[in-house]
Every structure is written in C-alpha cells, then in structure tokens.
Amino acid sequence: MEFLLAIVESLASKAAEYTVEPTVRRLGYLFKYKTKFQDLRSKVKELEDATERVQESVDAANRDGREIFDDVQRWLTTASEKISDEAARQLQEDKEKAMKRCFAGFCPDFKSRYQLSKKADKEAIAITELLKQKFDVVSRPFVPKATDIIRPVKEYEAFDSRSKALDEVMEALKNNNVNIIGVHGMGGVGKTTLVTYVARQAEEKRSFDAVVFVRVAQTTDPELIQKQIASQLGLKLDDNQTIDVRAAHLCNRLKKAEKVLIVLDDIWKELEVETIGIPSADQHKGCKILMTSRMPGVLNLMSSQKLIPIDILDEVEAWNLFKKMAGHVTESFDVKTIAEEVAQKCAGLPLAITTVAKALRGKKLAQWKDALEQLNSSEINSEGIGGAVYKAIDTSYTYLETKERKSTFLLCGIMGHGAAIEDLLKYCRGLGLFDSLDTMEKMRNRVVSFVDDLIDSSLLLAGSTPERFGIHDVVRDVAISIASRDCCWLALGEEDVFEEWSNKDTMRNCNLVGKVSELPDGLECPNLTFFSMFGTVEVPANFFNAIQGLRVLEFGRTNFTVLPSSLVCLKTLRTLCLRNCDLEEICILGDLRNLEILDLCGSSITVLPEEIGQLTKLKLLDLKYCRNLQVISPNVLSKLSSLEELYLYDSFDGWEVDGIESPRNNASLAELQPLSRLTTLEVHIPNVKALPKDNLSLERKGRFRVSIGFFIIMV
Structure with missing residues (x-):
C-alpha cells in the first residue's frame, strides 16, 4: 500500500x-509582462558592463600583439548584437506593443502581450547564459605560422616540366622511409617557388602538425636559424643559454609534434641540423626536412635521401610564360620575332623570363631591339650567377623609368629579405631621392607606389604583410652587383668585410656602405652618404671625422652607451637610426641641426633631453618600444615645429596634467597642440585627466592611434 x-x-x-x-x-x-521587460532591461545592462570589461582585456591584448581566442571573439560578437542600438529600439517597441489595448481601449491585446512577454523572457534567459561565461584569459601570444613567414604564391605555374618534380616531392613526404629531401637547380629556376607551394599545401591541408619555413641563404648562423624555427613553434629560447642547450629545447619541442615539416630554403654550405636542434630520423621518425640548394653536393653532404632536380622550362613553356607576362605586344607583327629572340635569351629560367617580359610590357619596337642588344652583350659579368639571369635582371633594371626608381630598387637590394617599407622611406628621404615632395605622407605614398611597381615587375616579392617586401636571392645578388658597378655602393658581409676595408681606393670613392658587422680602426670616405651597421661594436670617438658628408647613418642592436663625440661633425646628416641600442645619454644629437628623421625605436634611453628641442627640421620622431623612457623634458616637443610624425607606441606615457605642476618635470599633451604639421601620432594616455582642456585635436587629416586607458581611438 x-x-x-x-x-x-x-x-x-x-x-x-x-x-x-x-x-x-x-x-x-x-x-507580469512589465516585470519581464524590466528583467530584460536589467540583464542588458549587466551584459553591457560585462562586455566593457571583456573588451578592455581584449584591447590590452591587441596592443601587445596577442591573438584573441575564438570563443572570446564569438562571445563579444553575440553580446554586441544583444546590446546594439537596434536591439534597444526593438525592446522599446515590443514593450509599447505589449501595453496596447484593443476594442476601443476597453480590453488588453492578450495575444500580442503574451507573445512579446514570452519573447522578452526568452531573450533574458539567453543573456543570462551569456553572463555565465567567464574569461580569466582572453588571448595567447602570437605564434607566426609558416604561411605568415613565406610569401604568398599567387598562381603556381603547373608546367609539365615542374609536375614531375612536384609529384616526387609529395611522394617523398608520404614515404615513411624518407626523412630528408633535397631540391636542387640553378638560381632563378624556381626552387623556392616549388617548396613554398609545398609548404602552403601542407599547412592548408593539415597534413603535418607543424610546418616551419626557414630562409638560410649565405649566412648560416645557427642561432638565427634556431630563433626562426622556435618563433614558428611558439617556443621562447633563452639567449643566455648555450647553443647546445637551446638545441636540446628545440629538439624536445619538435618531438612533441607527431608529424612536422621543416623547410630549409637556399642552403649554400653544409649545415649540421642536429646541432641546431632538428631531430634525426632515429630521434623522430615523423620529422621531415625539405631543403633547396643550387649545389647538389651540399645536399648530399647533409644526407639527403632523395635528390630532386628542377630543370629549366622547355621552349614552348618558356614562350607561353613570356607571352603571358609581356602581354599582347608579343603578338604584333613587328615585335613578335624580336620577342621570340628575347625569350630565348632568358634560357628557360622563370625568374629571367618574368623580369624581362614585365620590363618590356607595352614598350615600342626600338626598346625591344635595344633589350635584345643588351642581352646579347658579353660585357656583363655574371659574378657566379647564371649569365642569362644576371643579364635579364640587369636589363629589367635598365628599363626602370626614373633614376629614383633605380635607386629605390638598389636600396631594396641591400635591405634583403622581409624588409620594412617604413625603413626604405627613411633611407630614401635621407638620401634626398624625393626632395621635390614636401611632406612625409607624400613621400610614403611615392615609396609604396615604387615598391608596388617593383613587385609587379618581379624585381621584388610581396612581403608577409603589406608593410614589408621580399626579394629573391638572385635578384638581390644582381642588385648588389649593379650598385657596386654603377654607384660605388658596398653591401658588405661577415666574410669579406676586412678585404673591402683594406682597399683604400675603393673606400675613398665609396658612396654607400650597408649592413656591416665590424669596423676598421680608421675610415677615410669623403664621398660616403650612407652607413649602416649592426651588432656588438666599439665605435672610436673620432670615427666620423673623415666621413662628414653622411646623410644616412644607422646603428642596430649595438651596445655602446655613449655616442662617439665625432658625431657632431655630421652636419649634413638627415636620417639617424639608433634602433635597439643600449644608449644612456643622447644630448649630443641636439647639434645635428639638419636632422629630419630620428629613429630611436627600442633603444634603452630613459630621458629625451631638452637638447632635442633644437632639431627644428625634424619631420619624424620614432620612439616606439622605448620602454625605459620615463622623462620627456618639458617643452621639447612643442619646439619641434616641423614635426609631422610622432610614434610613442608602447613607450613613454608619463604625461603631466598641464597647469598642475609649476614648473613641470615632464612633457604634457598640450605641447602637441602647436605642432600644426603633425599628421601622424601614436600615443598612450593612461589617465584622461592628462588630456588638454580643449582636448587633443584629431580633426586634421592623417593617421592617429591614441589609446586612452583601455580604449583605442583610430582615425
């Protein structure tokens, strides 16, 4: 019971x-329909507050260059829809409809009230579910993938002569008994294009757990290779550890990926991959190494199990590619025969074909004949580069329309891979290439336009981001050779630096010295206009006494804390870059009265002294990532009357409130107001009280990135 x-x-x-x-x-x-709508309005207000907190965390992460988690981004999107103006308007309309009455106002509209009240209740429940989600962490560090590093392949040319090589590479990657694959061929034949395509396919199809792409080139610095691999794996290596310890960390990380593809592009001499930290087949069967080199012997020394040659294009393929790049002009009666001869001179090399064809696109018959004459010339010294490629690139250079374009291209050559357009702008301005343009913005537009033209001409490559560009190793070698031949420029490397320094006649006539890593005891270069060096170095106090005509001077990652006293001799200097240098005091820079660009990005200075206020011709001041910068002397910025661009991202933020301190010990934002030419500003303002009384005007045309507290204003 x-x-x-x-x-x-x-x-x-x-x-x-x-x-x-x-x-x-x-x-x-x-x-209880009124209560339902009140509850919904209350939930919307709670969601607004929660969204503001999450958005603040997201904005802070974005400023640090971190990646936002997908679920956080989805939550913000959904929350924004719930609290949008449209949602608020709909809520008010629904409430008013629910209160309406029918039958001449004697009876409520029960059907409408029921439906709208139910809708409000359902929406409140949905918002409650959103509010239950908590985000202790909204982001992760940015880890570049191989596809972020390598240039995009806009259109892979699937020539029959390439299909076999591509198929062989793909089959070797699937073969469990093959771990090291070598691709070889002469410069400009398309090795990098092939392995770039393979790497992108592996990334997109997720056939490997990790894909790493490393450009090795002629400088085989194992530490640099380690850093490139580690950055793409999200692994942070300690610079203070020995190379062997870093290799052990790298090897351990690579073993954690079941299948990993490592592409080592453009190897010039034998590398001991295990010393770098790349595991052998015995250590990790799932690790595949794909290498390229101009020399098959180097690949054999590195125990390549599969050697795959890349040959030149056959005659039909070469002519079809040439016609595609040169356009319809090749079909005209008077040009076709000459065009066929020009195409033959490119020797079936895609790089040569592409550069020459694009250079002659739209040109008249006389220019085609002149190009053929140049390609037939035996005067050009190929200097170890395939003669056809060298002549092709040299001819393309000849057909660049202006002296400024040619000089810009040669500067790109000494800058190398992954160079920043912004750095190119600073060099061009310093050397006076665009003196006819009166603002930095006009000059930037001109430089960007030139880079785009050079990319279209296949003399440059598209970079990993729109702010950067790349260059083929062969094109770079030819550019350096042309610069040395025609302009007395020297782009020196680690292996030939002392030989060049010791040639006094060469140095006396030299106009440019780029990317050196060591200095001689003395230097006599009266014609030198550009000098660039990187790395640990001691600069003698009188080093600049005999090179007083410098217009561009660049030091990067140097460890001198005090600038050499002879720097004051450089009265013609227009661009000075002191990036990531261990500087303590820069008062001496106030004597460089003709300076137009001062780049102190990442330097360790703690004070921007009052002497900087003497640089009244300064157009660009870059103080990004100067994280030790605590003081900008009062009234320095306001004296820079020609300043157009000021960069303080992730740097100084100790703005004083104008009128509170008397006298002030630091800069105030009010000092920016008199700078009538200022069109670009990146600055962080932690306290809204530091804003001037009449606010910081952003009404001028230009680029502004101003963060106030957690909020970012982009104009």
Missing part, C-alpha cells in the same frame, strides 16, 4: 510539473 501511495505522489508531482507550473508561467506572460 505504501508503495502504491509513493507512486501516486510521484505521478501527482509530475502532473503538477507538466500542468500547473507551465500554466503559472504562461499566466505570468500575460499579467
């Missing part, structure tokens, strides 16, 4: 659950 009573009670309870409670809830939709 008790058992039956228990069953009856249970059934009664369920009956109440399925009948009474729903009935009460439904009645609530009719008679």
Whole structure:
C-alpha cells in the first residue's frame, strides 16, 4: 500500500510539473509582462558592463600583439548584437506593443502581450547564459605560422616540366622511409617557388602538425636559424643559454609534434641540423626536412635521401610564360620575332623570363631591339650567377623609368629579405631621392607606389604583410652587383668585410656602405652618404671625422652607451637610426641641426633631453618600444615645429596634467597642440585627466592611434 501511495505522489508531482507550473508561467506572460521587460532591461545592462570589461582585456591584448581566442571573439560578437542600438529600439517597441489595448481601449491585446512577454523572457534567459561565461584569459601570444613567414604564391605555374618534380616531392613526404629531401637547380629556376607551394599545401591541408619555413641563404648562423624555427613553434629560447642547450629545447619541442615539416630554403654550405636542434630520423621518425640548394653536393653532404632536380622550362613553356607576362605586344607583327629572340635569351629560367617580359610590357619596337642588344652583350659579368639571369635582371633594371626608381630598387637590394617599407622611406628621404615632395605622407605614398611597381615587375616579392617586401636571392645578388658597378655602393658581409676595408681606393670613392658587422680602426670616405651597421661594436670617438658628408647613418642592436663625440661633425646628416641600442645619454644629437628623421625605436634611453628641442627640421620622431623612457623634458616637443610624425607606441606615457605642476618635470599633451604639421601620432594616455582642456585635436587629416586607458581611438 505504501508503495502504491509513493507512486501516486510521484505521478501527482509530475502532473503538477507538466500542468500547473507551465500554466503559472504562461499566466505570468500575460499579467507580469512589465516585470519581464524590466528583467530584460536589467540583464542588458549587466551584459553591457560585462562586455566593457571583456573588451578592455581584449584591447590590452591587441596592443601587445596577442591573438584573441575564438570563443572570446564569438562571445563579444553575440553580446554586441544583444546590446546594439537596434536591439534597444526593438525592446522599446515590443514593450509599447505589449501595453496596447484593443476594442476601443476597453480590453488588453492578450495575444500580442503574451507573445512579446514570452519573447522578452526568452531573450533574458539567453543573456543570462551569456553572463555565465567567464574569461580569466582572453588571448595567447602570437605564434607566426609558416604561411605568415613565406610569401604568398599567387598562381603556381603547373608546367609539365615542374609536375614531375612536384609529384616526387609529395611522394617523398608520404614515404615513411624518407626523412630528408633535397631540391636542387640553378638560381632563378624556381626552387623556392616549388617548396613554398609545398609548404602552403601542407599547412592548408593539415597534413603535418607543424610546418616551419626557414630562409638560410649565405649566412648560416645557427642561432638565427634556431630563433626562426622556435618563433614558428611558439617556443621562447633563452639567449643566455648555450647553443647546445637551446638545441636540446628545440629538439624536445619538435618531438612533441607527431608529424612536422621543416623547410630549409637556399642552403649554400653544409649545415649540421642536429646541432641546431632538428631531430634525426632515429630521434623522430615523423620529422621531415625539405631543403633547396643550387649545389647538389651540399645536399648530399647533409644526407639527403632523395635528390630532386628542377630543370629549366622547355621552349614552348618558356614562350607561353613570356607571352603571358609581356602581354599582347608579343603578338604584333613587328615585335613578335624580336620577342621570340628575347625569350630565348632568358634560357628557360622563370625568374629571367618574368623580369624581362614585365620590363618590356607595352614598350615600342626600338626598346625591344635595344633589350635584345643588351642581352646579347658579353660585357656583363655574371659574378657566379647564371649569365642569362644576371643579364635579364640587369636589363629589367635598365628599363626602370626614373633614376629614383633605380635607386629605390638598389636600396631594396641591400635591405634583403622581409624588409620594412617604413625603413626604405627613411633611407630614401635621407638620401634626398624625393626632395621635390614636401611632406612625409607624400613621400610614403611615392615609396609604396615604387615598391608596388617593383613587385609587379618581379624585381621584388610581396612581403608577409603589406608593410614589408621580399626579394629573391638572385635578384638581390644582381642588385648588389649593379650598385657596386654603377654607384660605388658596398653591401658588405661577415666574410669579406676586412678585404673591402683594406682597399683604400675603393673606400675613398665609396658612396654607400650597408649592413656591416665590424669596423676598421680608421675610415677615410669623403664621398660616403650612407652607413649602416649592426651588432656588438666599439665605435672610436673620432670615427666620423673623415666621413662628414653622411646623410644616412644607422646603428642596430649595438651596445655602446655613449655616442662617439665625432658625431657632431655630421652636419649634413638627415636620417639617424639608433634602433635597439643600449644608449644612456643622447644630448649630443641636439647639434645635428639638419636632422629630419630620428629613429630611436627600442633603444634603452630613459630621458629625451631638452637638447632635442633644437632639431627644428625634424619631420619624424620614432620612439616606439622605448620602454625605459620615463622623462620627456618639458617643452621639447612643442619646439619641434616641423614635426609631422610622432610614434610613442608602447613607450613613454608619463604625461603631466598641464597647469598642475609649476614648473613641470615632464612633457604634457598640450605641447602637441602647436605642432600644426603633425599628421601622424601614436600615443598612450593612461589617465584622461592628462588630456588638454580643449582636448587633443584629431580633426586634421592623417593617421592617429591614441589609446586612452583601455580604449583605442583610430582615425
């Protein structure tokens, strides 16, 4: 009997659950509709507050260059839709409709009230679910993938002569018994294009857990290779550790990926991959190494199990590619025969074909004949580069329309891979290439336009981001050779630096010295206009006494804390870059009165001294990532009357409130107001009280990135 009573009670309870409670809830939709709308409005306000907190965390992460988690971004998108102006308007309309009455106002509109009240209740429940989600962490560090490093392949040319090589590479990657694959061929034949395509396919199809792409080139610095691999794996290596310890960390990380592809592009001499930290087949069967080199012997020394040659294009393929790049002009009666001869001179090399064809696109018959004459010339010294490629690139250079374009291209050559357009701008301005343009913005547009033209001409490559560009190793070698031949420029490397320094006649006539890593005891270069060096170095106090005509000077990652006293001799200097240098004091820079660009990005200075206020011709001041910068002397910025661009991203933020301190010990934002030419500003303002009384005007045309507290204003 008790058992039956228990069953009856249970059934009664369920009956109440399925009948009474729903009935009460439904009645609530009719008679408590005002409460439903009040609850919804309250939930929307809670969601607004929660969204603001999450957005603040996201903005802070974005400023640090971190990646936002997908679920956080989805939550923000959904929350924004719930609290949008449209949602608020709809809520108000629904509330008003629910209050309407029918039958001449004598009776409520129960159907409409019920439906809208139910809708409000459902929306409140959905917002409650959103509010339950908590985000202790909203982001992760940015880890570049191989596809972020390598240039995009806009259109892979699937020539028959390439299909076999591509198929062989793909088959070797699937073969569990093959771990090291070598691709070889002469410069400009398309090795990098092939392995770039393979790497992108592996990334997109997720056929490997990790894909790493490293450009090795002629400087085989194992530490640099380690850093490139580690950055793409999200692994942070300690610079203070020995190379062997870093290799052990790298090897351990690579073993954690079941299948990993490592592309080592453009190897010039034997590399000991295990010393770098790349595991051998015995250590990790799933690690595949794909290498390219101009020399098959180097690949053999590195124990390549599969050697795959890349040959030149056959005659039909070469002509079809040439026609595609040169355009319809090749089909005209008077040009076609000459064009066929020009194409033959490119020797079936895609790089040569592409550069020459694009250079002659739209040109007249006389220019085609002149190009053929140049390609037939035996005067050009290929200097170890395939003669056809060298002549092709040299001819393309000849057909660049202006002297400024040619000089810009040669500067790109000494800058190398992954160079920043912004750095190119600073060099061009310093050397006076665009003196006819009166603002930095006009000069930037001109430089960007030139880079785009050079990319279209296949003399440059598209970079990993729109702010950067690349250059093929062969094109770079030819550019350096042309610069040395025609302009007395020297782009020196680690291996030939002392030989060049010792040639006094060469140095006396030299106009440019780029990317050196060591200095001689003395230097006599009266014609030198550009000097660039990187790395640990001691600069003698009188080093600049005999090179007073410098217009561009660049030091990067140097460890001198005090600038050499002879720097004051550089009265013609227009661009000075002191990036990531261990500087303590820069008062001496105030004597460089003709300086137009001062780049101190990442330097360790703690004070921007009052002497900087003497640089009244300064157009660009770059103080990004100067994280130790605590003081900008008062009234320095306001004296820079020619300043057009000021960069303080992730740097100084100790703005004083104007009028509070008297006298002030630091800069105030009010000092920016008199700078009538200022069109670019990146600055962080932690306290809104530091804003000038009439606010910081952003009404001028230009680029502004101003963060106030956690909020970023982009104009």
